[in-house]
Amino acid sequence: MSAExxxxxxTEDVVDLVRAAIQHGDxxxxxxxxxxxxxLQFGASRAAVRTALVQLAAEGLVxxxxxxxxxxxxxxxxxxxxxxxxxMVVEGLCAAKAAERGAEDDLALLREIxxxxxxxxxxxxxxxxxxxxxxxxxxVRAASGQHVADGVLERLRGQNVRHxxxxxxLPGRASVSLPQHLEIVEAxxxxxxxxxxxxxxxxxxxVIETLPQVGSSPAR
Amino acid sequence: MSAExxxxxxTEDVVDLVRAAIQHGDxxxxxxxxxxxxxLQFGASRAAVRTALVQLAAEGLVxxxxxxxxxxxxxxxxxxxxxxxxxMVVEGLCAAKAAERGAEDDLALLREIxxxxxxxxxxxxxxxxxxxxxxxxxxVRAASGQHVADGVLERLRGQNVRHxxxxxxLPGRASVSLPQHLEIVEAxxxxxxxxxxxxxxxxxxxVIETLPQVGSSPAR
DNA sequence: GGCGCAAGGATTGTTGACAATATTGTGGGA
DNA sequence: TCCCACAATATTGTCAACAATCCTTGCGCC
Numbered sequence: 001m002s003a004e005x006x007x008x009x010x011t012e013d014v015v016d017l018v019r020a021a022i023q024h025g026d027x028x029x030x031x032x033x034x035x036x037x038x039x040l041q042f043g044a045s046r047a048a049v050r051t052a053l054v055q056l057a058a059e060g061l062v063x064x065x066x067x068x069x070x071x072x073x074x075x076x077x078x079x080x081x082x083x084x085x086x087x088m089v090v091e092g093l094c095a096a097k098a099a100e101r102g103a104e105d106d107l108a109l110l111r112e113i114x115x116x117x118x119x120x121x122x123x124x125x126x127x128x129x130x131x132x133x134x135x136x137x138x139x140v141r142a143a144s145g146q147h148v149a150d151g152v153l154e155r156l157r158g159q160n161v162r163h164x165x166x167x168x169x170l171p172g173r174a175s176v177s178l179p180q181h182l183e184i185v186e187a188x189x190x191x192x193x194x195x196x197x198x199x200x201x202x203x204x205x206x207v208i209e210t211l212p213q214v215g216s217s218p219a220r
Numbered sequence: 221m222s223a224e225x226x227x228x229x230x231t232e233d234v235v236d237l238v239r240a241a242i243q244h245g246d247x248x249x250x251x252x253x254x255x256x257x258x259x260l261q262f263g264a265s266r267a268a269v270r271t272a273l274v275q276l277a278a279e280g281l282v283x284x285x286x287x288x289x290x291x292x293x294x295x296x297x298x299x300x301x302x303x304x305x306x307x308m309v310v311e312g313l314c315a316a317k318a319a320e321r322g323a324e325d326d327l328a329l330l331r332e333i334x335x336x337x338x339x340x341x342x343x344x345x346x347x348x349x350x351x352x353x354x355x356x357x358x359x360v361r362a363a364s365g366q367h368v369a370d371g372v373l374e375r376l377r378g379q380n381v382r383h384x385x386x387x388x389x390l391p392g393r394a395s396v397s398l399p400q401h402l403e404i405v406e407a408x409x410x411x412x413x414x415x416x417x418x419x420x421x422x423x424x425x426x427v428i429e430t431l432p433q434v435g436s437s438p439a440r
Numbered sequence: 441g442g443c444g445c446a447a448g449g450a451t452t453g454t455t456g457a458c459a460a461t462a463t464t465g466t467g468g469g470a
Numbered sequence: 471t472c473c474c475a476c477a478a479t480a481t482t483g484t485c486a487a488c489a490a491t492c493c494t495t496g497c498g499c500c
Contacts (some may be wrong), residue, residue, distance in 0.1 A: 011453085012286075034481070045455060050482085051274055058278030060371075066232075067461050067482055082368040085317075089309040097305075148302040151280075152372055230484080254451070265485055270452085287452060287491050 014044045014052040022061055022072055023161045029074030033062060060159050073159070080163040081208055083156050088204035090149050091137065095184060095200035096193040097144035106143035107189050113139060114185040121174050129178075130168035136181055140188070140200070166214040167207065180206060234264045234272040242281055242292055243381045249294035253282060280379050293379070300383040301431055303376050308424035310369050311357065315404060315420035316413040317364035326363035327409050333359060334405040341394050350388035356401055360408070360420070386434040387427065400426060 018038065021027050033053060039046045057064045063073045075083070098106065113136045120129040141150045157164070167173065180203040187196035238258065241247050253273060259266045277284045283293045295303070318326065333356045340349040361370045377384070387393065400423040407416035 036481075046482095047454065047456095051271070054271055054274050055278050058275050068463095069482065079368060082366055085313060085366065086310060086369050086372060089313045090306060093305060093309045146302055146305065148299060148376070149306050152306060152376075156368070156372075256451075266452095267484065267486095288493095289452065 011044070011048040011051045014038075014042055014048045015055050017042050018049075018052055018056060019059075019061060019158070022056075023158060025162065027072045029072050029162075031072045033070040033072065035069070059155060075159055075163070077163075077212065080160055081211055083160050084204055084208045084211065087153060087156055088201050088208070090152055091140065091204060092197040092201045094141050094144035094146055094149050094153070095188060095196040097146050097149075098140050099188045099191050099193040099196040101145055102143035102188060106139065109139050110136070110143065110185045110188060114182055117178060117181055121178050126169065126174060129174050130165070133168065133177070133181070136185075140184070143188070163211065163214065167210060170210065170213065173210065176206065176210075177203065230264050231268040231271045234258075234262055234268050235275050237262055238269075238272055238276060239279075239281060239378070242276075243378060245382065247292050249292050249382075251292045253290040253292065255289070279375060295379055295383070297383075297432065300380055301428055303380050304424055304428045304431065307373060307376055308421050308428070310372055311360065311424060312417040312421045314361050314364035314366055314369050314373070315408060315416040317366050317369075318360050319408045319411050319413040319416040321365055322363035322408060326359065329359050330356070330363065330405045330408060334402055337398060337401055341398050346389065346394060349394050350385070353388065353397070353401070356405075360404070363408070383431065383434065387430060390430065390433065393430065396426065396430075397423065 018027075018033070027033065035046050035049050035053070038044075038049045042049070053062055053064060053070045056062045057070065061073060062070045064070045098110075113132055117129060117132050117136070120132055137153075141153055144150070180199065184196065184199040184203060187199045238247075238253070247253070255266050255269050255273070258264075258269045262269070273282055273284060273290045276282045277290065281293060282290045284290045318330075333352055337349060337352045337356070340352055357373075361373060364370070400419065404416065404419040404423060407419045
């Protein structure tokens with residue numbers, strides 16, 4: 001009973017449910033994830049929950065230790081910085097590839113998102129801007145056609161959502177990052193790969209500099 | 221019976237055994253991995269094998285489809301190139317970090333490996349050179365202190381060992397890559413981060429250019 | 441001879457119970 | 471009062487059996 005999502009195997013559903021719960025903040029860092037409890041909570045068998053935890057551990061979202069169970073993995077500020085450093089170079093690669101090989105449709109989407117961003121900042125709509133930020137980075141990855149990089153970034157994003165979210169709420173953050181985002185889009189649309197890579201790296205370097213201001217305890 | 225490795229859980233052993241078998245070439249790409257067979261082969265329960273396959277799927281070494289079982293994931297030439305592109309930028313980051321923050325001990329190890337490489341090439345010892353190549357890249361990663369990047373690279377390396385190995389056997393490959401490796405070490409030891417990053421990227425760009433020559437079917 | 445179709449075999453997915461291990465709580469002795 | 475041994479509990483690890491699903495093969499029919 002309870003909320004069955006689709007028609008896939010029960011275990012796949014549990015993976016998505018637990019992942020969503022972690023990323024949405026329903027499970028806080030270091031919270032214990034007892035198999036029997038989750039089994040009850042999601043109405044799935046304990047084996048399904050167990051399999052899901054193994055998979056999420058491989059994704060870096062939970063920590064599992066022998067005979068001691070699983071808990072939500074807490075990413076420290078230092079690690080969040082390291083993650084952003086890797087993002088910086090990999091998304092830089094994606095920006096360059098997007099400039100080189102991106103389809104016109106993909107580039108049109110980038111311009112569209114950039115326009116929406118301008119409007120959101122004008123309106124002072126922080127929440128919409130945060131969502132557009134996510135979509136812009138995703139659109140660059142998609143335009144790059146670099147599936148391996150895309151996978152790496154998706155994995156890292158999952159581990160970092162909490163820090164990212166807090167960053168977006170910093171007052172004045174949007175007015176700093178907007179011109180950076182616009183420069184990225186402009187460089188890609190100009191098919192200038194080195195400039196696109198440099199712009200993306202500059203943007204994420206700015207994110208890294210700002211990161212310490214959000215503190216190391218994301219959203220208690 | 222059969223080879224129990226250590227005192228860890230049976231399932232952890234199976235993960236390592238299957239991973240080793242895939243990377244060593246005992247299991248070829250696209251080979252089916254039937255749970256019952258592996259269970260017999262490694263003397264473990266089917267549940268342990270099953271858990272191991274889930275984890276290896278998350279690592280990108282095997283492919284699993286609903287009700288159809290698991291098989292060794294085959295990485296195409298195109299994907300191998302993408303992997304090396306990501307390696308290029310991430311190892312570039314590591315080289316820069318190693319130049320900035322690497323401990324003197326770490327740098328000494330780099331110089332030592334570089335010397336061994338010179339000797340191996342002089343002696344025409346391709347196999348030793350290949351092993352030193354692996355150790356050099358690992359040493360750079362270690363010197364960087366960038367654990368996130370290290371994890372990403374380890375994952376990618378696992379998916380690419382077969383292509384990498386074939387590349388090392390190309391005649392004349394060592395004489396091309398040796399000076400590149402030496403330049404990387406020199407730049408890091410000179411604490412010149414931009415030069416170290418550029419050297420590492422140039423080296424891997426050369427790898428990418430050479431990759432198509434090894435063909436897309438690694439070691440049938 | 442080709443094509444739909446059903447039975448059989450092979451393989452995976454799921455469940456529940458049991459064993460092994462870690463953690464917590466309790467009482468006795470110094 | 472503090473500390474240590476020891477039992478009780480909570481939780482994970484393992485296993486074997488069962489159910490569901492997919493693939494193959496052989497048959498009849500057009």
